[in-house]
Amino acid sequence: MSIHLAFYQPDIPQNVGAAMRLAVCLGCPLHIIMPTGFIWKDQEFRRSGLDYIARIDLHKHISWDAFLEATTSQRKLLMTTKASQPYCDIDYKDGDILLLGRESAGVPEDVHATADKRLLIPMVAGERSINVVNSAALVLGEALRQTNNFPKG
Numbered sequence: 001m002s003i004h005l006a007f008y009q010p011d012i013p014q015n016v017g018a019a020m021r022l023a024v025c026l027g028c029p030l031h032i033i034m035p036t037g038f039i040w041k042d043q044e045f046r047r048s049g050l051d052y053i054a055r056i057d058l059h060k061h062i063s064w065d066a067f068l069e070a071t072t073s074q075r076k077l078l079m080t081t082k083a084s085q086p087y088c089d090i091d092y093k094d095g096d097i098l099l100l101g102r103e104s105a106g107v108p109e110d111v112h113a114t115a116d117k118r119l120l121i122p123m124v125a126g127e128r129s130i131n132v133v134n135s136a137a138l139v140l141g142e143a144l145r146q147t148n149n150f151p152k153g
Contacts, residue, residue: 001094003143004029004074005136006067008111011037011103018133021052026140027151029057033067037102064111071097075116079135080106081128083118090117092143100132 005028010016016032023030034040040060061067078099079087099115101107112118121135130138144150 002028002149003092003140003147004031004071004095004097005140006031006033006071006076006097006099007132008033008064008099008101008107009035009037010132013038015103015131015133019136020056020058022133022137022140023058024052024056025151026144027149028140028144029059031059031061031067031071031097033061033064037104068114076114077117077119078107078112078115079121079139080112080118081120082106082112083120085117085119086122087119087139088142090119092146094147094149096143096147098136098139098143100136103132 005019005023007016007019007030010032013036016036019030022028059070061070074095074097075093076097076099077090078101080101099107099111101111119139121130121138123130129135
């Protein structure tokens with residue numbers, strides 16, 4: 001088992017493409033929680049995802065409820081600027097899902113309430129946020145390090 005990535009209703013297709021590449025290269029399943037803020041076209045992702053798209057472990061969920069139903073036994077760790085616990089101060093477990101919100105609005109309060117933990121990336125005071133895929137990569141690296149789940153070259 002590995003750490004999973006999940007993107008809640010992403011707005012920007014280029015970020016989804018970058019997340020796909022990250023997930024393939026680090027051997028992590030990727031969950032996309034619909035709807036997206038763009039028209040999903042598999043053909044476009046095949047073109048922009050180069051040869052990575054053929055190897056991704058991609059799970060598209062038609063809604064938040066469908067995602068919850070499919071992942072009942074896994075912890076959901078929400079990355080949010082509204083948290084107080086730094087991402088490096090928890091113990092990650094195999095099967096954890098790192099959940100990231102919309103680029104434009106994060107996640108609604110019911111998603112916050114459902115998350116098992118809310119995690120923060122400490123930043124310079126006054127700055128808004130880090131790009132969602134950069135955030136995913138940063139936290140995913142720590143989670144993979146702790147669980148010893150880095151790909152074995």
